[in-house]
Amino acid sequence: MTSARRDPAIRTILMPKDTNAAGSIFGGIILSYIDLAAVVEAQKLNPRPRFVTVAMDQIVFHEPVFVGDLVSFYTKLVKVGRTSVTVDVDVVAQRRHDPSQEVQVTEARVVYVAVDEDRRPIPIQSVGE
Template sequence: MSANPGAPPAHPAPATPPSNKELVLKVIPMPADTNGNGDIFGGWVMAQVDLAGSVLPARIIRGRMATVAVKEFIFKQPVRVGDILSFYSSVTRIGRTSITVDVEVFAERFREQGAFVKVTEALVTYVAIDDNGKPQAIPR
């Protein structure tokens, strides 16, 4: 029995990147992005998810937008220096002024190229804004 029964397995089963989402960003975290434990800082990962999540709404809004909500953010596995992170997203909802995007993040470990591990997922909502920062209708 594991010392911590709720902990994820040390070597999670390989994952397959989703075929129903678009690859919107690839990035490699560096040593400057680590926390006190030597893993990549969660806030750094969150910033990358926000950037990746904004790609598809930017194509639709074609103007200014702001992140207004993160309904869910799950860290499934640690991210390590040298991992190749692939960010996949899909639009799940388009409202009058807002767009919600599902983002999944997969890591190819530095020494295990071609084997993907799902490390993070999030549901992020963006709102179209005008030049004064006020919500505006999304062009249809």
Template sequence: MEGRKVSDSETVATHRALPSDANPAGNVHGGVILKHIDLAGAVCAMRHARGHTVVTASIDRMEFKAPAHVGELLILRASVNMVSSRSMEVGVRVESEDLLTGDVRHVASAYLTFVAMDENRKPTPAPPLILESQTHQRRNEEAKRRRELRQEERRREKLAQESMAHAAGGEPVRAKEFY
């Protein structure tokens, strides 16, 4: 399978914050921001996996750094950081621009894991990632470390489930793993 460059799938999306997106104080709801993060990340992942739909497998390290307000423009920048045998990590940075003053603030960041799906809705490999810069290389290394931490956490959870099931005399309940 031929690799794809990071720049081939980088995505920028925007959303103007409206009153229906906000609480009574005029701050955009975190859920609205999260929805747009997921959409921008999915577009980026689909651009990388061309020909395949993608599903969100997890959202890791969602951080809200500053509020976004009604009337401001949310700018979402998404980039594939890593591709493994069965998943892709996409980083999304959200900025808020005051359209009257031009001031821009970093509002939120998140790392999302997506899985490419074939025509039978089964996980399928995504193309390898071609890193083009030192920034891409750094993001890729950081993504690999986050993946290792997630895998270790899943191993600990599995052991805890098996231990609890053994103590109760039954079998553990297992969630389907995409990774």
């Protein structure tokens, strides 16, 4: 599916404060948005439990992101376990200086676990039923 046909979980423009020493956007900033985008997807399953991140895998930074790029975080539910949810996130940048150019800059897989007030794993589907 092309990004034009989907709604991103998050879309943002990154700022000079988000850069690394090389002048592109710091990878940790991208990761924090990936984490947020994936939890937006996880909460569609059940908005009641708290979800905590247990793993981020298969993170690949394909291309740099630059200040002023319009950056979209597209999510896809991959797996629903008993207490965990796995979400793939594709990050696409629309270049500031050439908006016709859309580049897949990063991809990652994020696993969340639904937890109770004591931070113990709980079945996702039973919460709120």
